[in-house]
Amino acid sequence: MVSWDVERSPMSxxxxxxxGADHGVPAPVCLKSTGLTEESLREVAATVSAHxxxxxxxxxxxxxxxxxxxxxxxGIKYHLTTYGIWGFAMISSPTWRxxxxxxxRYRTAAPPDAExxxxxxxxxxxxxxxxxxxxxxxxxxxxxxxxEQLAEEFLVTGGMSVAEVAQRLGYVEVSSFSQAFRRWKGVxxxxxxxxxxxxxxxxxxxxxxxxxxxxx
Numbered sequence: 001m002v003s004w005d006v007e008r009s010p011m012s013x014x015x016x017x018x019x020g021a022d023h024g025v026p027a028p029v030c031l032k033s034t035g036l037t038e039e040s041l042r043e044v045a046a047t048v049s050a051h052x053x054x055x056x057x058x059x060x061x062x063x064x065x066x067x068x069x070x071x072x073x074x075g076i077k078y079h080l081t082t083y084g085i086w087g088f089a090m091i092s093s094p095t096w097r098x099x100x101x102x103x104x105r106y107r108t109a110a111p112p113d114a115e116x117x118x119x120x121x122x123x124x125x126x127x128x129x130x131x132x133x134x135x136x137x138x139x140x141x142x143x144x145x146x147x148e149q150l151a152e153e154f155l156v157t158g159g160m161s162v163a164e165v166a167q168r169l170g171y172v173e174v175s176s177f178s179q180a181f182r183r184w185k186g187v188x189x190x191x192x193x194x195x196x197x198x199x200x201x202x203x204x205x206x207x208x209x210x211x212x213x214x215x216x
Contacts, residue, residue, distance in 0.1 A: 010036075010046045016056045017041070019074055025063050032059050114139045148184045151177075155193045162189045 013036065020030040027038050034052045041048075064070065118128040132139055147169045154165045166177035181189045 010041045010048045013048050013053055013056055014041050016053070016060065016074070020060055020063075023064055025060060029063060030056050030059050144180070144184075147180070151181060151184070151189065152192075155189055156196045165189065 013031075013034075017027050017030045017038065021027065031037065032055075034048075034055045036048065036052060040046055060070075114125050114128060118125040129139055132142065151165055151169060154160045154168060155162070158165075160168070162178065163174050166174045169177065171177040171180070178188055181187075181192070185192050187195070
């Protein structure tokens, strides 16, 4: 099973708290049962989990009642190239509930194409591409960025094989995915995973010599 509850930047939760404030919901209400505070979110090394993010969303839904258009309002606050898959999911959703559904399903299905995203936003594909261009991005570039982020996550923390990652990200051929990954990271996916795992092991604390755990 893929582990999707990984640590990520607190910016998404900060935006959700800001959205709540715009609708009269105090920060403590938004952050209830998350263990987070406004102060902790501003710390340099702060991170949040997907579970905490979903709790904030649930708090907003419980307070505001999931009014139509709230998901799109949230999506506008999420700059797509900064907030990755969650921003991509939310801006493609008419309500919070569908945003959550799409956001989670992205973890188990290939990303949508431009036509599908445009249809979800009730606009033509041409209009979608024009609006992305106004933000200085292209759909292909955005999709490439999201694939890169998810590929790294799936390989290092998801425990998936290279073939499984390629399929999950919508690549027909494993070789096409491997070529794309080399373009992103400068090394193949297997070498990248091996290096990341080696770095992780190197950072793990070692038992001092002479300690009971070190004696056989």
